[in-house]
Amino acid sequence: MRLIASALAVAATLSFLAAGCGSSQSAEEKWAGSVCSSVADWQDQIKKSTDNIKSQIQSPSVGMVGTIKGEISSAVDATDKLASDLKANGPPNTEGSNEAKQQLEAFASQLQSTATKAKDSLDSLSGSTSLSDLASKLGPLAPELEALSTNAKSTLNSVSASGSKLKKGFHDASACKQFQ
Numbered sequence: 356m357r358l359i360a361s362a363l364a365v366a367a368t369l370s371f372l373a374a375g376c377g378s379s380q381s382a383e384e385k386w387a388g389s390v391c392s393s394v395a396d397w398q399d400q401i402k403k404s405t406d407n408i409k410s411q412i413q414s415p416s417v418g419m420v421g422t423i424k425g426e427i428s429s430a431v432d433a434t435d436k437l438a439s440d441l442k443a444n445g446p447p448n449t450e451g452s453n454e455a456k457q458q459l460e461a462f463a464s465q466l467q468s469t470a471t472k473a474k475d476s477l478d479s480l481s482g483s484t485s486l487s488d489l490a491s492k493l494g495p496l497a498p499e500l501e502a503l504s505t506n507a508k509s510t511l512n513s514v515s516a517s518g519s520k521l522k523k524g525f526h527d528a529s530a531c532k533q534f535q
Contacts, residue, residue, distance in 0.1 A: 380527070380528075381520070381523070381524055381527070382447035382449075382524075383446075383447055383449060383520045383521050383523060383524025383525075384523070384524040384527045384528045385524075385528075386444065386446055386447050386524060387515070387521065387524040387525040387527075387528040387530075387531055388524075388528035388529065388530040388531065389440075389444055389530075390441065390444065390459070390511070390514070390531075391511065391525070391528055391530040391531035391533075391534060392530040393436075393437055393440040393441065393444070394437065394507050394511065394534070395530060395533060396433070396437075397433050397434065397436070397437040397507070398504055398507065400429060400430060400433035401430055401433065401434075401500055401503075401504060403429075404426040404427065404429050404430040404433075405426075405430070405497070405500065407422070407426045408423050408426050408427070411423050411426075412486075412490075415486065419486075420480070420484050420486075420489060423489060423493075424477055424480060427473060427476075427477050427493065427496075428477065430473065430500065431470045431473045431474055431477070434466050434467075434469060434470040434473075434503075435466075435467070435470050437463075437466055438463040438464075438466040438467045438470065439463075441459045441460070441462065441463040441466075442459075442460060442463050446459075446514075446521065447520075449518055449520045449521065450517075450518035450519060450520060450521070451516075451517030451518025451519075451520075451521050452517070452518065452521070454517040454518075455514045455517040455518070455521055458510055458513050458514050458517070459510065459514060461510075462506060462507070462510040465503060465506065466503060469496070469499050469500065469503055472496065472499070473493075473496050476492045476493055476496060477493075479492060480492060480493075507534075508534050511525065511531070511534045512534070515531075
């Protein structure tokens with residue numbers, strides 16, 4: 356009887372330990388996944404908005420300026436949200452976390468600067484803005500948004516290289532696979 360009780364106790368302990376092993380994410384992986392998800396959502400919105408703007412310009416129609424302004428507004432909102440998310444979601448306290456935080460805050464500042472320029476350009480447009488005025492005021496934003504999208508990937512790579520645990524977190528997080 357004691358042998359059976361001991362065997363059951365050992366089996367229960369091994370089952371408990373096995374259930375906890377490998378199934379939980381580290382703090383670094385959870386954080387990296389959150390950062391990568393935020394960046395991916397932002398990139399998706401930027402791509403959607405730029406694709407819709409290109410489509411509007413290629414096939415002009417009544418109300419086109421309003422539609423383009425709406426798409427730019429959506430891109431600005433997504434950019435503001437990403438900047439806010441990056442600043443609010445600090446890395447776990449581990450090797451390289453201070454460096455990672457500084458890199459993300461610098462990127463967030465770039466995002467906010469571009470969003471402010473876009474808002475100012477958008478605010479300067481009237482309802483009767485011509486296509487040529489629209490292009491001259493908003494055209495310079497396109498290269499800045501493209502540069503930010505490229506910078507997002509390089510920033511994530513730099514952040515992941517800040518420390519060995521952060522690197523593992525970015526490597527293990529499924530949301531970060533697209534940036535590797």
